[in-house]
Amino acid sequence: MKAVFRASALVLVITLAACGSDPAPEPTEQIVVREPGADASEASDTTAPEPAGEATASLVAAGKSAFNTCIACHVLEKGGANRIGPNLYGIIGQAAGSADGFKYSDAMASSGITWTKEELDSYLANPAAKVPGTTMMAGAISDAGQREAIIAYIEDASAN
């Protein structure tokens, strides 16, 4: 995967849109970057911008919706049972690895983190980088706005 991106490999084919109201059977624009089997090109810039988050009236409401990515593994209610992941009620301000009865990875238990909002934010951005060895494999949230909303929701829900 070391091939350098070559502009010459890019073939731009533009055909005119077919007339009429039916869906165009042919592409109106066909950009052939590379033929299959040709050397795979790799661009230096591989980070894809995330699609913009939906504008929402309230951060907490947005967070409640975004938290749905978490509910398969986490509950967020006082006294609620741990699932695949620990109950997140009241996590903000707590030491990492302190939810009752949850079997944490050694990495998490010994991380020494206190879950400030900032710490949570950086953890959610890339859990495995923040706490190498964490068992939370599926929680990375690349959208900063979404992280902010989720953290706001956790804080709000924990206040009730």
Next chain:
Amino acid sequence: MGKWTRRAFIGAGVAAGGALVVGIAVRPGNPIDRLSPLVAKGKGEQLINAWVKIDADNIVTAIVPHVEMGQGIFTSLAQMLADELDADWSKVRILEAPADDKYVSHDIVREFAAPNLEVPAILEPTASGSFLSLATVMTLQITGGSFSIRGTGQRAMRTAGAAAREMLVAAAAKEWNVRAAELRTENSMVLHDKSSKSATFASFATAAAEQSLPAKPKLKSPKDYKLMGKPIARTDIPEKTDGSAIFGIDADLPGMKYAAVKAPPVVGAAVETMDATTAKTMPGVLQILNMGDFVAVVADGYWQAEQALATIDTTYSKTDGDGLDQDALFARYAKMLDEAGDSDGDVEAEEGDVGEAFANAATKVEAEYKVPFLAHATMEPMNCTAWVREGKCDVWSGTQMPLMARKAAAETSGIDYDNVTYHNAYLGGGFGRRAEMDMIIMATRIAKATQYPVKMIWSREEDTMQDHYRPSATSRFQGGLDKDGKAVSWSNIHTHLFDPQEAPTVPYYNIANHKIRKIDVPTHLRFGPWRSVDHSQHGFFIESFVDEMAQAAGKDGYAFRRELLAGSPRHLKVLDTAAKMSGWDKPLPEGHGRGIAFVPSFGTIIAEVAEVDMTGKKPKVKKIFVAADPGFAVNPDGFAAQMESSIAYGLTATLFGEISVKDGAVQQSNFHDYPILRINEMPDVAVEIINGDHKRLGGAGEPGLPPLAPAVTNAIFAATGKRVRELPLSKVDFA
């Protein structure tokens, strides 16, 4: 093509067999000469008639012209054929009929001089008002409308099995020089008791194929059924348990690439500009296509295609739907219903004089109900793999309409129909969504542009936002009761009619004066058949209003329906059974309630009782009792599974199913905002099957759904006194 052809793509599998075809003389009428190259290419395989082949090892293969999307139809149809054939079930295999015009079920039925089973009027091709008439289903190889067993099974599979049996017996009689009447069949053997002779079906297969087709093969009566009516294990379950089952999305071809797609959020808009500056620099990207009505990225891997697609900026053309919001849509419905007044709109059913009866009624009841758009949300997102090259086109997917898919691929690719092969796989859920052709057409267009094989997969977001939806709808009722609380008038006007046409009607209820009308209201969203189609909303409308009339009459919902069904013993038995199962008269804890609903649909009569706990913040549905009369349940366990499934599907819609429109676009995108019922929300389900008429079979896949929502909302009323007139329940504040 690896495991694709080897495993579930049965049509392709046999076509790829390449073994010697035994040439045989065939009597007129038997189409096996033209069908053998399609389905009996294996060495030593003998097609007996269109639906049955027998190989040298005495394996009987039932050829079924329907697709498997979870309803267990392969097994049930094979059960019907194998029973009439007296086949040894352990030696029965199942083959999905290829997507070929030679294999449409309607034509094949014509092999036989006359259909010799009484078929309910609703199934007759001429019958008005049936969503998918038998003729349509059979001509187009459609799987839908809960028709497979009651149509194809009753008419074709059983007849074919019985015919094959008679042909084998005739061949054996000739060879052994005995009278056919002295022979019997059992476990894929022909037996002559007098001489203690016996031989396998296989030993007579070739000779049997040369026998003339019996015009009226004799079918078994229920007392002789050996397989029909038994809870036989489904043949497709083991491979769906070890990951080896092949679905459309599992297509694998040499040199295949992957496409991610995005269509304009507002249906009908065109892609005006596409900025792929970043996308074309991203790893794995092969092509970026503006197809006019959607954008596609083709890459070495699907994830790479998706990542690149997400970076593309697009602008879309303006459409009439752009400014539209859900509230405005409902307002439009209301305005048009207002304008229709007492007389406009299309009359769907009318008897007596509702105007007069309602005017003179002692008690008048009026109500309006609303339901939202619903998406199908099959677990397997829409997908299709296509390969268009020099004069040939191959398409792989899981569709409810294989023949239509082949036609769509031919038209889209511009390649001659005879050179287009459509390969069907298991469907990861259908529910009507896979009766549409959009995914076939899109993939074929992409593959035509690339000229190499491409697997197109929709993201869950596309699947949710680009569906063909169950219509949102409004329905208004006026009901009149006489001084004894007897229903004397029923008038209804509602928006939209998709199918089946009988869905809004209530011919089974004794109401002397009734009039039912519809108006069509334009919306830009695409409508599509959604499990139980229009019964899904009308079941809720009708059975909610019946409950409101019962309440106005001061009667219990069960007792009131008994009056309405008086004189229809088969209907009453279903209603009574559900009530009895639920312990209707037994008290429930405080805050709990029971509700009953009754909807006959797709030939099956169903009553359901829901038990709901309203003591928490949200309704908790505890139990559903189902009494069902499908005429005769060919596979009772499979039938019960379809009831459980319909309840889960219906409960999702009842509790939180809602697709809404804002600025013309669907607002929901994935399972967080279009939630699906989860296991902790699943009620216990008890099913009791009544075999009410073995000659008039009903469907299984859909009829369990329509009574569910009203049973639940009627139970909520019983528990709380709060009448729910709009779904889903997540919109209702029960605090």
Next chain:
Amino acid sequence: MITLNVNGQAKEVDVDPATPILWVVRENLKMTGTKFGCGVALCGACTVHLDGKPIRSCSTPVSEADGKSITTIEGLAAEDGTFSKVQQAWVDEQVAQCGYCQSGQIMTATALLKNNPNPSDEQIDTAMAGNICRCGTYVRIRKAIKVAAGAPSETQEA
């Protein structure tokens, strides 16, 4: 190159380390039993085990699996094809309908029973709530897990 151990076999794959395990398993290793459902860890159709723990392979980059062992649905049965007790219970209780979500259901149920050989109804519901089944086979999933819990134990996973 990333070295993976999948169902007991060492595999080397040349992919972007950020690629979700799901697509590596399906497209590079051609094991299609693991399914794509939602792409954002909401439905569970993509569930596999990473060092014995159930994870959502659609949202877990393959770099996380470097040097660890992945078990997919294809790795549950014994060498000779004998089903694990969970798989056998799935067949005995006739769970699957369309079957698309069942690989994920079975992987989650297998992990549940490994940690809790005798789960209560509530524990089953809690553990399985992350796996959506659109056909609504939940009644049978509950029953199959109970049956598997009561069945004589046998080795079912490396």
